[in-house]
Amino acid sequence: MKELNIGWAGGVGAPYGPWDTQPYSQLLGNRYIATAGQVALTDIYRRKGVKGIEDASLPEYALLIEEANRLFAAKQIKGLGELILNNQNSNPNSSFQRKAKIDSPAIIQLLEVAKRWEGFVNIHAEDEPGSVQELENIAAAYPSVPIILAHCLFTSNVSLIDRLLSKYPNMYCEMSARNESMYNNQFAKQHAERLDWIVFDDKKLRPNWKELIEKHPTRFMVGTDTFNSWVDVKKAVRQIRGGLLQNLSPETAKLVASENAIRVMKLEP
Ligand SMILES: [Zn+2]
Numbered sequence: 107m108k109e110l111n112i113g114w115a116g117g118v119g120a121p122y123g124p125w126d127t128q129p130y131s132q133l134l135g136n137r138y139i140a141t142a143g144q145v146a147l148t149d150i151y152r153r154k155g156v157k158g159i160e161d162a163s164l165p166e167y168a169l170l171i172e173e174a175n176r177l178f179a180a181k182q183i184k185g186l187g188e189l190i191l192n193n194q195n196s197n198p199n200s201s202f203q204r205k206a207k208i209d210s211p212a213i214i215q216l217l218e219v220a221k222r223w224e225g226f227v228n229i230h231a232e233d234e235p236g237s238v239q240e241l242e243n244i245a246a247a248y249p250s251v252p253i254i255l256a257h258c259l260f261t262s263n264v265s266l267i268d269r270l271l272s273k274y275p276n277m278y279c280e281m282s283a284r285n286e287s288m289y290n291n292q293f294a295k296q297h298a299e300r301l302d303w304i305v306f307d308d309k310k311l312r313p314n315w316k317e318l319i320e321k322h323p324t325r326f327m328v329g330t331d332t333f334n335s336w337v338d339v340k341k342a343v344r345q346i347r348g349g350l351l352q353n354l355s356p357e358t359a360k361l362v363a364s365e366n367a368i369r370v371m372k373l374e375p
Contacts, residue, residue: 108132110289113137113364114373116281117228117254118188119144121333131182131348136374139367141228143186143216146170148202156204159191162211171219178223184371185235188256189213192237195301196230196260198294208240209247215247226252226371228280233261238270245274252370254278257331262302264318278370281305281362282329282340285349287341306349307332316353327367 107115116139130138138306150158150166158164177183190197192205192214206252207213208231220227231237238259258267262324270277282288286307289295297302305315320327325359326351330342351359367373 107134107137110340112343113375114139114367114371115330115332116140116332117329117371118223139185139371139373141185141187142174142183143170143221144188144190144366146173147189148368151204151206152201152243156206156372159204159206159233160210160212162215164212167212167215171215174216174219178219180227183225184373185226185228185252185254186216187226187254188230189216189227190230190233192231194234196232196257198297205234205237208237209243213244214247217244217251220251220273220274221248224250224372226254228254230256231259233259233263233266236268241277242270242274245270245277249274252276252278254280254327254370255299256280256329257283257303258305258326259265260284260301260303264314268321271325277325278366279308279326279352280329281326281346282331282342283351285342285345287338287345288331290336290338306345308348309352311350311353319354319362320358323361324366324369326362327370350351 114137118141127132127140131140146166147159149324150164174186186302191208194203194205197203217227231241253276255277258281261267284305285333286304289298305312328346330339332339351363354362
């Protein structure tokens with residue numbers, strides 16, 4: 107982070123075992139964006155499937171909520187997530203793929219926690235109409251909770267995002283894994299190209315995305331999605347700076363680079 111001049115990192119669960127964010131917090135202090143929920147939801151999914159993720163009465167949820175309340179109260183987390191609720195096409199590992207109801211009572215109780223502590227919720231979903239409707243339902247029901255759409259829903263439908271951002275002032279887009287370097291083998295690249303995921307590379311930003319971001323400059327933020335050791339962070343950062351930020355107006359670039367994240371996730375220097 108020092109070498110690459112990166113201010114903050116996190117916003118998701120711990121990417122490696124022992125699946126604990128504490129060491130990251132200890133190492134990075136205020137520069138770490140600590141959250142709760144991602145690892146707990148994946149554990150529930152592994153043992154109880156989609157039904158488990160949607161089951162508000164599970165004791166695992168009671169534990170998660172107790173933990174989240176405690177961590178929010180101690181100012182040790184900023185939000186919840188990444189809650190992976192629909193990644194049917196956007197995760198290569200079939201044992202990790204799932205599609206759960208985003209406005210189920212189980213997830214609603216997590217939104218209640220976020221509302222209580224004024225934290226954000228980071229959700230990985232796709233642009234499948236059912237998931238979009240469920241996201242709209244929670245955004246409307248919890249207008250004070252920032253709903254961050256991880257990877258901007260992995261959608262290529264800029265008019266969908268335009269509509270969502272126009273209608274729901276509490277929705278935001280996070281742009282990780284929308285850059286070319288994320289897809290580093292032929293198979294992954296073909297998949298990403300088929301689904302039209304790649305928005306920017308070393309130099310170029312898709313014109314329709316440039317237009318979308320300039321229309322909603324306060325609603326986008328950058329990310330690297332360093333979820334695996336093979337992710338080339340330096341290359342991702344180079345693409346974020348050279349392909350995404352460089353192609354935006356200076357005012358918009360500042361907002362997208364850090365100011366939106368600082369404001370929405372209440373980051374401290
Ligand atoms: Zn994700």
